[in-house]
Amino acid sequence: MDCYFRQKWLDRRLAFDTFGNRNDLPISSKMLNDIWTPDTYIRNGRHSYLHTLTVPNVLFRVRHDGQIHVSQRLTIRSRCKMFFKKFPMDCQACPIEIGSLGYFSKDIVYVWKDVELDSKMSNMLAQYQLLHVIKTSHNWTDPHDNKLNISVLKVYFKLQRQQGFYILQIYTPCTLIVVVSWVSFWINKESSPARVSLGIMTVLSVSTLGFSYRSDLPKVSHSTALDIYIMLGSVSEILFSSCFGFVFAAVIEYAIINYVNRTNIRKKVSKIRISSKPLMPPRQRTSLHCKKMTPDSKLQSNRNLFTPKQEHSMFHRIAAEASEKVKIKNPTNVVSRIDSAAKIAFPSLYILFNVIYWLAFLYWIPDEINTLI
Structure with a gap:
């Protein structure tokens, strides 16, 4: 999925007095290495990367009260558990989980602001139709320490397979x-x-x-x-x-x-x-009248009247x-x-x-x- 990943947080140390009509300042993305930034990552991601052509696709702005706005263009490839019992009448819900790598919920809390979808997104999917987006937020317990929680945001993209x-x-x-x-x-x-x-x-x-x-x-x-x-x-x-x-x-x-x-x-x-x-050949019938037979010999002769080939034909x-x-x-x-x-x-x-x-x-x-x- 290709998206613009936007984050906002407040850092009072970067507040400044307004001058003229400027309430915020655009700053080079290189300055991100010199300030504190959340270690946000895609929890179920498999291969995600930042676009760097022609320069790193990053927007960095600081508001006069210290609010920081960072927007990055990312391509995210994540794991999605799929169900095929109703294939090809199936619906799939592919999630993206967002959380902090090293901070717990007592240090940082993630909150959804909005998820905006491109109106052309449904036409870009050949086999699926995007039905709607479902946003959720969780405080999951750390598997290594039951007393600590992790703030996680989760968004589901519900997709309907096209049957045409x-x-x-x-x-x-x-x-x-x-x-x-x-x-x-x-x-x-x-x-x-x-x-x-x-x-x-x-x-x-x-x-x-x-x-x-x-x-x-x-x-x-x-x-x-x-x-x-x-x-x-x-x-x-x-x-x-x-x-x-x-x-x-x-x-x-x-x-x-x-x-x-x-x-x-x-x-x-x-x-x-x-x-x-008549089932017997005339030649065999004639030979019977020319020979004198006893009753016993007559019975034996009748058994030999038909050859196997003649019996099959009959x-x-x-x-x-x-x-x-x-x-x-x-x-x-x-x-x-x-x-x-x-x-x-x-x-x-x-x-x-x-x-x-x-x-x-x-x-x-x-x-x-x-x-x-």
Whole structure:
């Protein structure tokens, strides 16, 4: 953060009589080394520095009653504890703590005067919108001596993350992938390659989309709001569902109807008798009439009438006849009743999921920073 850090204190030793219309005097910043100044520092700062181009950016004035005004242009980089459970609908509160390095509250007390914000500051933040500023003051107990207190000023900058990027780059593509996965419900159940390929493509697309945005986030152990929407944060969230859950369920739905369809055909095969069409080659039938056989030898010969290849061909022929009869007896079986139910259930559940999701994370679930400020 780039700011003008202004301090005022009273030192009677620097008081002087007014002359003319001058109530204060501008003095070179080099004179600060010759007077007493508070040892103010940023308690949670990581890397802060004073601007020195082209000269040290310091304003030093002394009023006739001894009040000293020092203004410095600083760039402050401080630590900010962030919460990502509601990401990207999260709010963050980044504090700056100001205090004395060597003086206690009996020696020096810090008091806020005002915090002025640049009107263009909100437009300078690409991902955040500055909501407001919260000022607080504390007297903290010295951890090394319980009888001594430290005067500390604290200011919170409450920031709201902008969701436009995530809606365009993640939420909208994820929703479109889920809608594409529903196309498989309108594809004939006999077209296994088409339905399986579509299911695998949508699952891989959602997985890639879910892992791609993670590279911009710190490695957190808990799930975020975006995790719940795209992938799955935990076992309990599988029941709550997500984009990945809906896409994966579409693949499982086809596996179920494929299993049910094949089970029905096998049941029909077991009930259908072998038709009157000759299943044996004519050459083998002729050889049976030319040879005299006993009852025992006849039974043994009938077992050797079909080779394994012929038996395999016969089974597929019977299965095909059973399948055709199933279609003729029940024309609605071409479009499975499971598919018909999925065409209604999946869109309805997905709309309900979105309604609950957006209401929960925008209005119902409180911000985690409320425990801080």
